[in-house]
Every structure is written in structure tokens, then in C-alpha cells.
Amino acid sequence: ERADQVAGLLGTGAMLGLAHAAFRRAPRLEAPLVGAVRGRFVGAMPRKGKAQSKDAVTPTVPSSPVATDKTGSVTIAVHAKPGSKQNAVTDLTAEAVGVAIAAPPSEGEANAELCRYLAKVLEVKKSEVVLEKGAKSREKVLKILAPLTPEDVLERLRKEAGS
Secondary structure: OOOHHHHHOOHHHHHHHHHHHHHHHOOOOOOOOOOOOOEEOOOOOOOOOOOOOOOOOOOOOOOOOEOOOOOOEEEEEEEEEEEEOEEEEEEEEOOEEEEEEEEOOOOOOHHHHHHHHHHHHHOOOOHHHHEEOOOOEEEEEEEEOOOOOHHHHHHHHHHHHHH
């Protein structure tokens, strides 16, 4: 209310000038320096290789694209290649199973065809092959709900890749 009275007497331009002058005279608030100790900031992340325990567990990379998950279901890491002329298992690497799919990568057509094709290769029902991850990616994880072992799955995939 008081500011409105002063603004009426002096005009808005003068008020802005007064506000600016008051701001410039105010003491500056500076953030305290987060203690630089011997060239390092306190609270910084530890350097790699330094002060890390020697018992650190390194993540193990699966040596096969076929594994079992926490529930005991078999999972397959797949590198899908949609838009191919025909369905085929193209290659088996330590990271993924390469599968060419004769369906375009649009509206889930290639995903459905991939599940159908792998159900045929693994000799299980279509409903027992489920896309778990990677609906919009070429890198996918499929879950096999049928009672198969990873060794059975790998054997059938190798057989299909060899033919």
C-alpha cells in the first residue's frame, strides 16, 4: 500500500530507479566455497581405482543369449532383423540370437511374427513365447513359458541356424 502511494508521487520510472539503487547497495550473499582440500573438492566422487574395495564384484556377462530369469523361465536375447524375405535364425553369438523376420517393423507386426516363428522353431505353443522387453527396439528379450531348459532352447536354435 505504501509502495503504491510512493509510486503515485514519484512515478513508476523513479520507483524502478530506487529499487535498482537499493539492490546495488545490498550486501552480496556469496555461497561458501565447498572446501578445496589439496586440489580436490570435499564430497566429490572417489576416483576410479582409488579407495575402492578390492572385493568389488564385477558383473558377469552371460556367455549365452539363452538364460533363466528369477522366476525360472527361459529368456532369449534376440537381435531382430525385420523386413527380410523369409524368417530365419541368422546367427548365434554370445550376446544375442540374430533372427530375420519377414514382416515390416510397424504396428507390432514384426514382434508378432517373431513370437510365432520362435514358437515354431522351439516346438511350443505361440502363447508360450512372450515378448518381455524391446517392443520398439531391435534388441529384444523373449520369455519362454514352456517347460524347457536353456540347453534345449539353445540346441533347437542351433539346429535351425544350421539348416
